[in-house]
Amino acid sequence: MNAAAVGETLYLQRLAxxxxxxxxQGIDALVVSVGFDLPFLIGYHAMPLERLTALVVxxxxxxxxxxxxxxxxxxxxxxxxxxxxxxxxxxxxxxTAGLIGTAQCVAIGDQMWARFLVELLKHLAGRHxxxxxxxxxxxxxxxxxxxxxxxxxxxxxADRVAAQLQSGAIALVGQTEARVSADISxxxxxxxxxxxxxxxxxxxxxxSSPHHHxxxxxxxxxxxxxxxxxxxxxxxxxxxxxxxxxxxxxxxIARAWSDLRRAQEAGVMAGRVGATCESVDTASRQVxxxxxxxxxxxxxxxxxxxxxxxxxxxxxxxxxxxxxxxHAFSVEPGIYLAGKWGMRLEDIVVATDDGPLRMxxxxxxxxxx
Numbered sequence: 001m002n003a004a005a006v007g008e009t010l011y012l013q014r015l016a017x018x019x020x021x022x023x024x025q026g027i028d029a030l031v032v033s034v035g036f037d038l039p040f041l042i043g044y045h046a047m048p049l050e051r052l053t054a055l056v057v058x059x060x061x062x063x064x065x066x067x068x069x070x071x072x073x074x075x076x077x078x079x080x081x082x083x084x085x086x087x088x089x090x091x092x093x094x095x096t097a098g099l100i101g102t103a104q105c106v107a108i109g110d111q112m113w114a115r116f117l118v119e120l121l122k123h124l125a126g127r128h129x130x131x132x133x134x135x136x137x138x139x140x141x142x143x144x145x146x147x148x149x150x151x152x153x154x155x156x157x158a159d160r161v162a163a164q165l166q167s168g169a170i171a172l173v174g175q176t177e178a179r180v181s182a183d184i185s186x187x188x189x190x191x192x193x194x195x196x197x198x199x200x201x202x203x204x205x206x207x208s209s210p211h212h213h214x215x216x217x218x219x220x221x222x223x224x225x226x227x228x229x230x231x232x233x234x235x236x237x238x239x240x241x242x243x244x245x246x247x248x249x250x251x252x253i254a255r256a257w258s259d260l261r262r263a264q265e266a267g268v269m270a271g272r273v274g275a276t277c278e279s280v281d282t283a284s285r286q287v288x289x290x291x292x293x294x295x296x297x298x299x300x301x302x303x304x305x306x307x308x309x310x311x312x313x314x315x316x317x318x319x320x321x322x323x324x325x326x327h328a329f330s331v332e333p334g335i336y337l338a339g340k341w342g343m344r345l346e347d348i349v350v351a352t353d354d355g356p357l358r359m360x361x362x363x364x365x366x367x368x369x
Contacts, residue, residue, distance in 0.1 A: 008077045011042050014139065015062055015080065021135045023059070028103030030057040030135055031096065031120075035111030036307040037136045039235070042081050044074050052092040052116050055081070056099040063099050065092055097123035107132045133312075141304065141312045142326040148350055148357075150236035151305070151328055155348055155359030157191040158230055158238035162362040165227055165242060168369050172225060173246055177201040177214035184229050193231035193238070197309050200228040200241075207243075207342035210299055210334060221247050224341050224366075230309060237309045239330055240360050241346035244367045256293065256335050257343060257366040263287035264345045264364070267301050267315070267331040271349050271356045275323050280315040284333040293335045302330040305348055327351045328359075 018041065022030060032038050033054050039045040042064065046053035051067040062081040066074060071085040084099075086092045097120060100106060106124065108117060109132045143151065161184060164170055170183055178201075185196040202212035203219045207226040219225055223246045230239035245253070267284035281301040288297045302315030305328050313321050315329055332346030343366075348359035 007043055007075070008080060011077060011080045014041055015057065017139050018057060018135060019059060021138065022057070022107070025130075025134065027105045027107050027130065027135060028058065029100045029105075030107045030132055031055070031100065031112070032057075032109035032132050032136070033112040033116065035109055036311075037109055037111075037132055037140070040136065040140055040307060042077070046070070048113075052096065054092070054096045054112075054116075056096060058099075058101075058103065061099075065096050065099070067092075093119040094123065096120060100124065104128060105130065107135045137312055140306060142324055143306060143328050143350065144326065147236065147306065148326065148328070150234050151238075151348065151350060151359055154193070154231075154233040154236050154238035155240070157193060157233055158188065158240045159360050159362045160191045161187045161229065162227075162240055162242045162360070165244060166363065166367040172219045172244070172369065173221065175219055177203055177206065177212075177217050177219065180219065180225075180227075181214035184227065188229065188231045188238075193233045196229075196231040197237060197239075198229060200226065202226045202342065204341060205339050208336040208338050208340060209342070210336060210344065219246065224249065224253060224343060226342060226344060228344065228346065232309075235307060237305050237307070238359075239305055239309055239346065239348055240362070241332055241344045242362060242364075242367075243343050243345070244369050246369055248368060249366060253341060253343070254366070259288060259291040259293060260333060260335055260343055260345050261364055263291075263297075263333040264331055264347070267333060268347065268349055268356050268358065271315075271323060271327075271329065271331065271351055273323055273325055273351050273353055277313045277315050277319040277321045277323060277329075278317050280323075280329070280331060281317050281319075284331065285317075288333060288335065296335045296337055297333055298336055299334065301333055302349075304329045323351045325351060325353050 068085040181199040181201040184199045201214040204223040228241040263284040270283035284301045300316035304311040334344035336342040350357045
């Protein structure tokens with residue numbers, strides 16, 4: 001079977017599952033625009049333009065409304081969806097409303113621009129609206145074998161860059177954070193990623209800010225250097241965090257890293273089928289709290305990953321969603337001492353019936369360079 005036929009079969013299956021979800025929830029029409037529900041359902045990733053792109057799914061029809069100048073980018077599977085290109089003088093909102101027709105309960109994509117939704121509401125007075133995440137989310141959250149394979153490949157590519165960091169192949173001392181970030185980004189592309197999503201490089205005191213933006217700070221001897229990076233490869237994301245230390249670490253940093261490794265391992269092992277998402281957070285947080293670092297762990301333990309770098313499920317207190325086979329998520333506890341130093345250790349994990357499967361194998365030691 002050729003790639004086009006495989007894609008056609010995949011999207012027909014996904015739309016069938018979406019329609020089953022719609023039927024079970026009493027939803028008559030689904031409308032998704034920019035974001036990742038669209039490529040998940042039909043393989044087309046819309047550019048975030050001021051021109052409306054919308055996929056309308058009903059019980060018996062799926063139709064993509066797309067600007068005519070964007071239509072050549074669409075791989076059109078005629079058995080999967082109809083294609084309606086619109087001209088500059090057309091009203092795409094009215095076209096979309098016409099496809100929704102008399103549907104009373106309409107699920108709207110979470111990332112549809114407000115400007116289009118506000119205009120659409122004028123055409124659909126008296127209807128009931130819900131979020132598309134309640135329809136598509138349960139399908140996207142549980143990865144199938146092909147999606148897991150894509151995550152494995154993306155994770156391995158990111159691992160190769162992490163190994164270069166740990167080996168000293170990436171110049172650090174005397175370089176700015178921004179220069180190292182650019183170097184890591186180039187290496188992600190060289191290792192097979194199509195897009196770099198982020199490349200956080202934070203040295204010394206800057207590492208105490210979890211999402212620090214790499215800047216002009218020059219890396220020097222005595223620094224801990226936190227590197228958190230990832231990209232998209234064949235439609236699926238990687239995400240990894242490793243830290244290195246320039247010269248021998250102080251006793252408190254060495255102790256903190258030892259505790260952080262134990263916390264991360266506890267979180268990974270907690271991510272088993274049947275456990276709750278919050279149990280992953282609890283497992284990591286308990287280790288750090290008992291070691292005296294609890295107040296310095298200031299974020300959730302993990303986030304889901306797939307077509308998006310951050311998606312459901314979230315490993316955070318209060319999320320009692322049971323983990324099932326195919327849930328993919330990060331486990332990334334951290335310790336952050338404001339104005340002094342910070343550290344984080346992150347792997348991507350997929351829950352399987354045989355236990356947690358790590359997407360990353362790069363050593364988890366605090367490598368000394």
